[in-house]
Amino acid sequence: MEHKEIAKELLSRIGGSENVIDISHCTTRLRFNVKDDTKIDIASIEELEHVQGTFFRYGLFQIIFGAGTVNKIYKEMLQLCEPAPIEKEIEPQSRMNHFTRFAKTLSDIFVPIIPAMVASGLIKGLIGVLKEFGLSAADVPAMKMLDIFSSSAFIILPVLLGFSAAKQFGANPYLGAVIGGILTHPDLLDPSLLGSKALPTVNVFGLEVPLIGYQETVIPVLLSVYIMSSIEKLLKKIVPCSLDLLVIPFVTVMVTGFAALFIMGPVSLFIGHLMSECLGFVYQYAGPVAGLLFGGLYSLLVLSGLHHSFYVIEASLLADPEYGVNFLLPIWSMANVAQGGAGLAAFVKTKNADIKKIAIPASLTAFLGIAEPVMFGVNLKYLRPFIGAAIGGALGGAYVTFVHVAANSYGLTGIPMISIILPLGTANLVHYLIGFAIAAVSAFVATLCLGLKEEKE
Incomplete structure (x- = not known):
């Protein structure tokens, strides 16, 4: 069957477009948020060509098609199906407990940036193969270029996460990227270069702020962007529409930037180190x-x-x-x-x-x-x-x-x-x-x- 034919058959067996609230997909699965689960004919769907299995998760009906195929069927589904609006949409998240909702949020933040991590990891692997088997010297220009390619995604990881996290938290994703940029600014010392040197600080309003960066870290930007999203939502409620473009981004970045460097960064480093120590203890003993x-x-x-x-x-x-x-x-x-x-x-x-x-x-x-x-x-x-x-x-x-x-x-x-x-x-x-x-x-x-x-x- 052609992908368009599969999409037509699938739509009829899922209850028609009037039963569909939303459609999304990941690497291998097509995901449906539907009004009425009982209208889904699971047995007949599993008989369709390319379907490798079905299941429910997070209140979504999910169909496994496999990598590559799912993208093509998703595009055909979008052409055939206009999700029907309903008076009061029930979000899948409302059916989850707090822990599951937290884990899903982390998943939704990280999954979009995984291709960047995979690409960087594979390039690191290529560098490792070339060095391990003596196929190239480490100081040749091509190897230096590959090293730049492989490390860039990790260096700007907080920027990527800031953008993705802001989208999930319902905030401006570009402001989230700015917060990630603040945490990785060149004027902040990369922790990997600190060594035995004394940690540089600057005195701001009588408080000593460590001038250390958060390249390759995760927790600082996640906490900072969460705070940013709360500030932005609060400002949207109290700032007049005529001033929102000027006031909201300015105040949001100013307040969140200070919070990130004064509070969130140092606290997050402590949390991350504590997590690593606990896992290291379990791993060792x-x-x-x-x-x-x-x-x-x-x-x-x-x-x-x-x-x-x-x-x-x-x-x-x-x-x-x-x-x-x-x-x-x-x-x-x-x-x-x-x-x-x-x-x-x-x-x-x-x-x-x-x-x-x-x-x-x-x-x-x-x-x-x-x-x-x-x-x-x-x-x-x-x-x-x-x-x-x-x-x-x-x-x-x-x-x-x-x-x-x-x-x-x-x-x-x-x-x-x-x-x-x-x-x-x-x-x-x-x-x-x-x-x-x-x-x-x-x-x-x-x-x-x-x-x-x-x-x-």
Whole structure:
């Protein structure tokens, strides 16, 4: 079927355009906010070509099409469907508890900037490969250019996050970017260059303000932009419309800028360092046990959508001078790889032709770092492969934790993660590949042993 035909069929089976409030999509999923869930014919939707699974999350009906395909079907849906207005729209967020709403907000802030992080991570990996195998000297012009390309996204990370966070908080995203720019201004010393030097300060109104920047950090800009959004919303209520263009941006940036450098920055550094210390303690003393638990349970977090909130923690680890590496991502990678191994076992065991058609490409996608198609489209349908994947993820997670595998970025898992593993040494890569094999093979074997019950699909 052509993508336009799929979109037409999908629209009729979801209750028509009059049942649709809003349509959105992510890397692999088309998401619908609908008026009446009972009008959705889930069984017939799952029979459509390219559909790899369906589920509800955050009050949204979500259909897995896979990377690339989802974009094309989304465009066709927009042509066919004009979401119908309703008198009082019920936002999906209103159906969540506070913790889930918080995690979704973090997810919505980080997901749009992940392509930038992935691009930077891959370029870092290319630099690492060229250096590791002696293919290029570090001081040649081309390598210097690549270094600029790879580090830029991390240096301006607060600017990117400021823009994205302001959009999520309902504020002016360009003012959010300005707050990120304040936190990374060249006149503020990059913490990585501080070393043993005394921290420079400036006296403002009798208070000593540290002149330190927040490049590559996450928490300072998130807190600062949240404060900014509150100030901007308050000003919009009290400032006359004739003066809003002059007064609101001026007061918002002035107040938030001082708050960011006086309060939010220092407090956020303390919070980030405390988080890193706690995780470092667990990593050092719990080691393989922590990897076993995290690797085994990570897929459950993916089901809930809470896994995106870990970007904050991973970014804090990378920005902390005491650590400077991401030791959590290899564990998450083992869980994703294990889903692929379990999916291959499901392909071997199942007699369902439709599942066989999905299982191979979805499993390969998991090995490339996107586990949701095989997780929702295959493993959860039978449940036992999902349990087998949890076993594989636990064993792989325990191994990579035991041998201290780490990455120099975030956003990549599976095979592409090799690019951010290799720069930390050949031994780091070898252990990662061993963990990869342990996770995939043990998940495959565990699923074969557990078997499938076709009648309880």
